[in-house]
Amino acid sequence: MPELEITIRSVGSVAVVEPRGFVNAHTVSGFERALSERVDAGNVRIVISGAHLSYVASAGFGAIMGLIEDVRGRGGDIRICALSGPVAHIFRVLGFDRLCRTFEREEDAVESFRGS
Amino acid sequence: MGPVESAAPRTPDPLPTPAAPPIVLILPAACEALTLVHEAARRIAAGAGFDELAADEIAVAVNEAMTNIVEHAYRGEPGHEVTIRFHPSPGGLRVELDHRGESPTRLPLEADPVRLAAERRRGGLGVALMRKLMTRVEHLEPSPGVGRWSLDRRHRHPDGRSGDLR
Known part of the structure; x- marks a missing residue:
């Protein structure tokens, strides 16, 4: 199995980025590229689904951290959904719940962009 | 030079080094080795009696230390090694990662992702995560x-x- 596979879907005006595997310093470049390409293409409403992530190291969180204010400056946001237990735990330990809005369900994360 | 240690309000005593020989891994200092390091640390921690959550936490922390060595001590240069020793003991688990690269000058106590994001920083989380x-x-x-x-x-x-002094 590849260490990281990334699927990107459009749900209305929202890009749903779904990584499968794990994000660490080895795989982060692919994750970062997937996010940056969305932003460069003007898709600044981004939901990252963590449903199929086994773990995320600080490099992965750093990729979101380095991009999110540019995305917000362009009227969008990066929102997170469906984090598995271990990933959600590290997310909270790092204090990312103060930086990113999180949702249990993808539908709710996508819906949260309605009207924004 | 003395140890570089984060100045936590209360620093717990170190675990005593056990008499039993450690489990040793010698690996290339490369990001490609991170997957192996993570999995080895998780399994050794579980074998040392830590529950699933604690074993995952230990694996992430060891992964962060290895990443720090690859990216900062050796600045991504190929051809270097890291020696990792796992010392399980009745009190817990000590993991030592030895390198011959550049040492850090400070270990940040905390990392505030909101402030780092405002500064468009992508790094600065690893040591704080290890500490947590x-x-x-x-x-x-x-x-x-x-x-x-x-x-x-x-x-x-x-x-x-x-x-549990965390």
């Missing part, structure tokens, strides 16, 4: 030219007292 997941984190220079990350994780006391 382990009981004690130090960077030592045990002999000339050798740098060592030393990470301790204590077992929780059965009655919930001071054994």
Whole structure:
């Protein structure tokens, strides 16, 4: 199995980025590229689904951290959904719940962009 | 140079080094080795009696130390090695990662992702994450030219007292 596979879907005006595997310093470049390409293409409403992530190291969180204010400056946001237990735990330990809005369900994360 | 240690309000005593020989991995200092390091650390921590959550935390912390060595001590240069020693003991688990690269000058206590995001920073989380997941984190220079990350994780006391010092 590849260490990281990334699927990107459009749900209305929202890009749903779904990584499968794990994000660490080895795989982060692919994750970062997937996010940056969305932003460069003007898709600044981004939901990252963590449903199929086994773990995320600080490099992965750093990729979101380095991009999110540019995305917000362009009227969008990066929102997170469906984090598995271990990933959600590290997310909270790092204090990312103060930086990113999180949702249990993808539908709710996508819906949260309605009207924004 | 003395140990570089984060100045936590209360720094727990280090775990005693057990008499039993450690489990040793010698690996290339490369991001490609991170997957193996993570999985080995998780399994060794589980074998040392840590529950699933604690074993995952230890694996992430060891992964962060290895990443720090690859990216900062060796600045991504190929051809270097890292020696990792796992010391399980009745008190917990010590993990030591030795390198011959550049040592850190400071270990940040905390990382605020909101502030770092405002500064468009992508890094600055790793050491703080190690500190949050382990009981004690130090960077030592045990002999000339050798740098060592030393990470301790204590077992929780059965009655919930001071054994778990995180």
